[in-house]
Amino acid sequence: MSDEKYxxxxxxxxxxxxQEYDNPLPGWWTWMSIGTVIFAIFYVMWMYMGLGGMTQEAELEAETALAQEMHPELFAAPDGGGSGPDMPPVDRAAYVGNDEAVAAGKEVFTINCVACHGVDATGGIGPNLTDNEWIHGGKYDNIRHTITVGVPEKGMVTWGPILGPEKIAQVAAFVYSLGGGEPEE
Incomplete structure (x- = not known):
């Protein structure tokens, strides 16, 4: 082969x-590249702009409605917000501000909750319960709901079946009585 030819x-x-030759790309390579760009354009229009008949938001709403229909107990909450099973109604006044209920709640807290929230409830593995920052809401019903259903993604077990409604109401009253202070450094 002669170099003159090339x-x-x-x-x-x-x-x-x-040395490098100046060869054109193979035809199949060119058409695959063009086809990929065309596919990407139609994919974006179909999936994100709703040309397929449903946008992602509409699909999410439809699937959420179906899940609510199939499992209504998972979407029921004391405040109607939809984040856990129904809790039995509790007379808030019988626990909040009731010294006996708060003392009983402190006893249950000491047995079950100190390992994560600390002896003085200023946190450890679990969050601080004595300041004004509430991750899941600082109202009595929010506290009771959090104790009942737990926070599995953060490691807090579901205390509802373990403690029962009475002890949960007492612990919630105790934790509610702690709120608003500043932890010691």
Whole structure:
């Protein structure tokens, strides 16, 4: 083979004795690239702009409605917000501000909750319960709901079946009585 035959097709540079040919891309490669771009355009229009008949938001709403229909107990909450099973109604006044209920709640807290929230409830593994920052709401019903259903993604077990409604109401009254203070450094 003569180098003269391919001289027109050689690029004008050479590195370490290696020369590069100026060959066109294979046809299949070109058409695959063009096809990928066209597919991407239609995919975006279909999935994100709703040309397929449903946007992502509408699909989410439809699936949420179906889940609510199939499992209504999972979407029921004391405040109607939808984040756990129904809790039995409790007379809030019988627990909040009741010294006996708060003392009983402190006893249950000491047995079950100190390992994560600390002896003085200023946190440890679990969050601080004595400041004004509430992750899941600082109202009595929010506290009771959090204790009942737990926070599994953060490691807090579901105390509802373990403690029962009476002890949960007492612990919630105790925790509610702690709120608003500043922890010691």
């Amino acid at each position: 001289k027109d097709r050689l690029l004008g540079h050479e590195y370490d004795g290696i």
